[in-house]
Amino acid sequence: MLHDSVAVFSWFKIYFIENEGMAWGTRISDILPFISDRTAKTFLTLFRIVAIFGIGYWLYSVTKKQSSRILTVAIALIFAGALGNIIDSVFYGVLFEDSYNQVAGFLPKEGGYDSLLHGKVVDMLYFPMYKGYLPEWIPKYGGKFFTFFEPVFNIADMAISTGFMMLIVFNKRAFAKDIN
Numbered sequence: 001m002l003h004d005s006v007a008v009f010s011w012f013k014i015y016f017i018e019n020e021g022m023a024w025g026t027r028i029s030d031i032l033p034f035i036s037d038r039t040a041k042t043f044l045t046l047f048r049i050v051a052i053f054g055i056g057y058w059l060y061s062v063t064k065k066q067s068s069r070i071l072t073v074a075i076a077l078i079f080a081g082a083l084g085n086i087i088d089s090v091f092y093g094v095l096f097e098d099s100y101n102q103v104a105g106f107l108p109k110e111g112g113y114d115s116l117l118h119g120k121v122v123d124m125l126y127f128p129m130y131k132g133y134l135p136e137w138i139p140k141y142g143g144k145f146f147t148f149f150e151p152v153f154n155i156a157d158m159a160i161s162t163g164f165m166m167l168i169v170f171n172k173r174a175f176a177k178d179i180n
Contacts, residue, residue: 002099011129017152018092018099018120038118045117048086055079071174074166081159085121088156092119123152 005015020041021027028040035043059075093114096104104113112119130148134141167174 001101001103005126011127013126013128014124015126015152016099017123019123019152020120041118045086045089048082048089052079052082052086055082068174068176070166070170074163074170074174077159077163077166081156081161081163084154084156084159088121089119090117092122094119121154121156123154123157125154125158126152 005013094112097108098113127149136142
């Protein structure tokens, strides 16, 4: 059920949520309030589909050019993660019933909880490594309750983040053959 959790360790939980937006649940309609949630979700999903084709082409071209292995692996991770999230975003609403107060059923007779392109992305990895009050001397946030690493994410998000971090950390090695 939605918001169920299983503690693996004190600092790691499997926590089931459905993300309707982008990173950390941000929706386009949060940024542009004049756009309805439904229109924003459609736009986001269509953008993700276009992006996956662009990333796929980039992966194809670096593979064909035999670019550095770091670049190829980084793009492959980004592509795989993006593909996983887009599959959820496009199909999850059609294939599953809602999971409020129940375990979501697969392929319900009456149809899923939403239409094609309006599915939610399932996130489940939660690492609340520190929970407590911040010291008073910290400006603005001092004395407030704080959880370090609050975002809940999925394996696809990890793949995307790892790929981007590889491109940042190993930038010169990743793009070495393309520069010469």
